[in-house]
Amino acid sequence: MNLDDLLFTTYGFASFRPGQREVIEAVLEGQDVIALLPTGMGKSLCYQLPAHQLRGSVVIVSPLLSLMQDQVSQLKKMGEKSVVAINSFMKSEDKAKVWKHLSSYRFIFISPEMLTQDFVKRQLQRIQVSLLVADEAHCISQWGFDFRPDYLRIAEVIPLLGHPQVLALTATATPKVTSEIKKYLAIENPFVYQHPMDRPNISYDVRKFKTQDEKTDWLVDFVTNFEGPGIVYAGTRKKSEHLAALLTEAGLAASYYHGGMEHQDRIFVQQQFQNGELQWVCSTNAFGMGVHIANIRHVIHFQMPTSVEGYVQEVGRAGRDGEPALATLLYADGDEALVESLLIDELPTEHEIYTVHKNGIQASSLVEQGIIRETAFRVISYWLNQLGVEGTLQQIGKMQSEKLKQAAKMRGLIVGGRCIRDYLLECFNQQTDRKPANCCSFEGVDYTVYRKRILKTTPDTLTSWEARIQALMPMKNG
């Protein structure tokens, strides 16, 4: 069966998206593969489809619980039933059930810290693993914005599993990170697929202001004039709430989204955005994962992002349908200071380091209690293990200066006085010889290609519980 037929009979898609075929072919030829595919290009298909040809299970290492849950639900939505997600927050009786039936799963999602446990390794040794996927492989880079220390230990599992093929997937990797992936996953001669980073349908707009208030005024004016859907990245939780309130006041269907909200509320905001009930979501960088909307027209950064990689990932959520989309970055004098303080907040604090050190093995329960942040915990325990307390403090210091360097690179995009597209591509060692007509604010942005706001008044008729039940569960004679 050729690949197109396989794709159609398995998932009902008529054609591949750019890059998928190249990667899948290489996997099916038995090669190790590093695939750099932009966000929203259907990375998961690169292991999903081969799973139907390979013997045995596909093990996918996924860095965050929420991401893993989203991947599982997307797979199930596509009709895959033989899927399981293993993470340390599972109940032990559920885990026991999973171990018993491990070989029956086609897709096994696992967190890196589980993967490297001796017990888990033994369980995986019992079954045939045909493909080991390192998803979000840039997490392996200790200088990167998403460092997950346990990724460094994936390599030690590979020989135990009888050297399955390795597929490393990421949306954002500089050449430096790509070579780190090769090195730490110990893959010698991989097939590297690098999709052009450039997204020709996205135009880049940088707008400079004197004060924060000017920024706010501009934002309200802009969103009342242009049609969404759009995301406004606000920088902080508080700011996201504040901006959403302003937009709501201006009569727009807007809401906020951040990690401090109750889980159910977050799902509702995603639903509303997906259903078109919301035009604008003001959010922290927590929003994006689990949002599968192709027609996002605008991504607006109200604050300067902390790294070029993060910026590219967030901007990449716009215009997945290929239609024109606009990425707007708002900058006011002095924004660097805010970004720097945000960066430092993201890093493990001295207090967290000492707390984890003091609590030893029990420290993981501090994560569940919300005393230590999950990401900080991973980084701290890895370095404590490697370097001890003093070494960890030093290491975090080094990470801080590296992050400040990344912020400076981001600032370069704003003050560089040159084509933004060129600048971004250069950061990833790429270039393009075919610039789109509507490139960036340096070359001049044509706003007429973006639809003006359509004023709709959707009267909310669901003002009684009876009406709402009827809308949820319509009865023909009801």
Add this chain to the structure above:
Amino acid sequence: MLFDELVLTIMKAVNHQRTVSSPFHLIKGKKSGQTLQDIGYFHLYPYFSVLPRLEKAAYDQTVQRFYEQGLLVEGEENIHLTAKAMALQTPVPLLNGWKYRGNEAVFFQRLSLVIQTFSHVSQGIRIFDPVQTAEDIQSWVKSYLRAIRFREPSVYADFNAELITTFKAIQATDQQKLMLMQRLSGYGLSGMTWKQIAGVHGIQPIDAQLQTVEVLHGWLEVIEQQRPPLLSLLAEGLVQQSALTETAKRTKSLFENGHSLEEIAAIRRLKTSTIEDHFVELAMNEPAFDHSSFLTNEILKEIVAVSKAQKTKRLRDIKQKIPQASYFQIRLALAIKEEQQ
């Protein structure tokens, strides 16, 4: 019932006798000996654990408001309500926290996934993003749907009818009922966040949360009375058979096998004070609890009489009047249900 009314109701019940922060622990459902005992002493059963995720900052805001409105006397460790506060009427709550113990949230999670499924499937949509992401809820709902044969049109109509009939019978306001319905999702219709619901109804998010808990408790009550087949099955396993905590249950079974308090502490490797807590819990919850091995009827009567005469449930006050009684005996006596005394 609004959040401030909830706090005021509890404060009235424990006025002068408990600290300003004690209602917080009760509302949050802290399982400490003190909180559990107070439920019995002061008849606070309805309010236990009604907002398990309540944040201290939100509670403190209410306390601050009470100070500013002249309801609560500032600068005292114990609650000291003013005459103005005592004169305020609070509504009779539909809450039954002690009975449902947060299980109303599980009921809601099941319900929302069931309704979302009905909503999509009845309109010809087979694939959607589940509004409940927890694996255990998803698999429970899957087997539930299979068991009730949800694809049959008659089952859909029956479910709809049960929903409307029981919902109508809840003693809550229509506005409250609407708030709960706004937390449900269906085809092309999303659930609303607490903030959004609060905005629509002109209240605070925390009030909206409390109002829906009230509706859920009221609803479970109706379901228990009317026993509609589909909804009863949906609530299966969620109503506590015994009000005891697991650990107190173990103590109870050892006691029934003839072990003394000290023996139980030794067997379970727990402090005797912990085992004493369990007995107080037993006294509070078990109508048939036999107190004779800890407490003679004379002392029991004496303690109850002093408590009533002095209008106090503070252990220290009672101990002063009856020095020969131990603190454990006083706690037991106060916990034993009035009808047994």
